[in-house]
Amino acid sequence: MINPRLGIIGGGQLGSMLCQAAKKINIETTIFSDDQNSPAKNFCDKFIYGKYDDDSKIFEFTNSIDLVTLEFENIPYETLLKINKLKNVNPNPEIIRITQNRLLEKDFINSLGLKTTDYIFLKEDHKINSKFFPGILKTCTLGYDGKGQSIINSIEEFSKLKIDLGKEFILEKLVKLKKEISVILTRFNDGSIEIYEPFENVHKNQILDTTKIPAEINDEIKIQSKEWSIKISENLKYIGSLCIEFFVDDNNKLYVNEMAPRVHNSGHLTINSHNISQFENHIRAVCDLDRINLNKIHNATMKNIIGDEIKLYKNRVYKKNEFFYDYLKSEIKENRKMGHLTIIKK
Ligand code: ADP
Numbered sequence: 001m002i003n004p005r006l007g008i009i010g011g012g013q014l015g016s017m018l019c020q021a022a023k024k025i026n027i028e029t030t031i032f033s034d035d036q037n038s039p040a041k042n043f044c045d046k047f048i049y050g051k052y053d054d055d056s057k058i059f060e061f062t063n064s065i066d067l068v069t070l071e072f073e074n075i076p077y078e079t080l081l082k083i084n085k086l087k088n089v090n091p092n093p094e095i096i097r098i099t100q101n102r103l104l105e106k107d108f109i110n111s112l113g114l115k116t117t118d119y120i121f122l123k124e125d126h127k128i129n130s131k132f133f134p135g136i137l138k139t140c141t142l143g144y145d146g147k148g149q150s151i152i153n154s155i156e157e158f159s160k161l162k163i164d165l166g167k168e169f170i171l172e173k174l175v176k177l178k179k180e181i182s183v184i185l186t187r188f189n190d191g192s193i194e195i196y197e198p199f200e201n202v203h204k205n206q207i208l209d210t211t212k213i214p215a216e217i218n219d220e221i222k223i224q225s226k227e228w229s230i231k232i233s234e235n236l237k238y239i240g241s242l243c244i245e246f247f248v249d250d251n252n253k254l255y256v257n258e259m260a261p262r263v264h265n266s267g268h269l270t271i272n273s274h275n276i277s278q279f280e281n282h283i284r285a286v287c288d289l290d291r292i293n294l295n296k297i298h299n300a301t302m303k304n305i306i307g308d309e310i311k312l313y314k315n316r317v318y319k320k321n322e323f324f325y326d327y328l329k330s331e332i333k334e335n336r337k338m339g340h341l342t343i344i345k346k
């Protein structure tokens with residue numbers, strides 16, 4: 001069989017890393033992005049610039065490829081449905097629809113009997129209980145890297161807020177965080193799964209700062225987080241790499257925070273720590289290629305390079321166990337992920 005041509009919607013750094021992984025195993029990539037200056041333009045075989053609701057661009061895209069995946073979840077659902085009618089999209093648009101909305105996502109996780117933080121959807125007639133404070137107000141859609149979120153300390157503070165209910169919001173109870181971890185797995189067409197060990201994540205200003213393996217967590221959390229992730233993926237009949245973000249509280253209780261139906265920032269170290277990265281595994285799963293048993297080669301830490309910091313990193317000399325990735329973004333912006341550094345350990 002000839003390798004399928006893979007279409008990827010979205011052109012950020014995750015798209016770039018998917019293209020690089022695809023190249024390694026001889027899969028041709030076409031990126032479809034609404035940003036003319038997409039970083040992934042530097043790494044794909046073909047680049048299509050267009051608005052996601054432009055049918056002529058959708059046809060140009062679907063005519064150049066055999067299969068489709070995506071590098072971010074905020075693609076209009078209508079676009080995904082149109083594309084999926086022409087060429088198979090994985091993960092499936094129905095899964096993306098759930099993860100596009102924090103309320104649907106949390107309701108889904110709870111319907112599986114898994115724990116999330118306490119949350120409430122804000123409506124005109126909402127009756128807020130003081131148990132939600134201190135809390136965190138989040139827009140249901142389009143949030144990332146802490147955008148669309150604000151911490152509310154008390155019910156008094158909340159009652160003074162003017163919330164525009166033209167948008168959808170949830171209020172979530174703030175967890176006393178001991179740790180944040182994430183689990184990435186890749187599920188294949190035949191239902192088989194490769195799963196990475198949990199990653200330990202530290203956030204600064206609600207943006208991921210560092211990830212390390214091994215995570216310093218007890219065996220119970222390690223096993224439970226993997227079991228929950230597998231359960232979620234099986235219920236969704238998921239195909240591709242999936243990331244589940246978790247909170248661990250002061251009492252060592254586990255909560256699902258959110259899911260990312262794609263490769264994830266916390267998995268960047270897998271490029272250097274494992275025989276097969278989250279990116280290659282994703283490509284193998286969505287293209288229905290061979291599954292290769294996963295092996296860890298090194299422990300590792302990853303540091304995100306945010307905003308201006310990139311200037312320093314561009315001018316450094318690196319040791320042989322250090323791997324610097326420059327996302328080649330055309331503009332430096334505050335709080336924007338510009339690159340990362342992975343350090344492997346024996
Ligand atoms: P995003 O889509 O921006 O990643 P998250 O819901 O993952 O949104 O929130 C970003 C970060 O903010 C989390 O990784 C965590 O550090 C902090 N945070 C979010 N919700 C809570 C919560 N309920 N309790 C404690 N910390 C939280």
Ligand code: MG
Nearest residue numbers: 145245257258
């Ligand atoms: Mg998050």
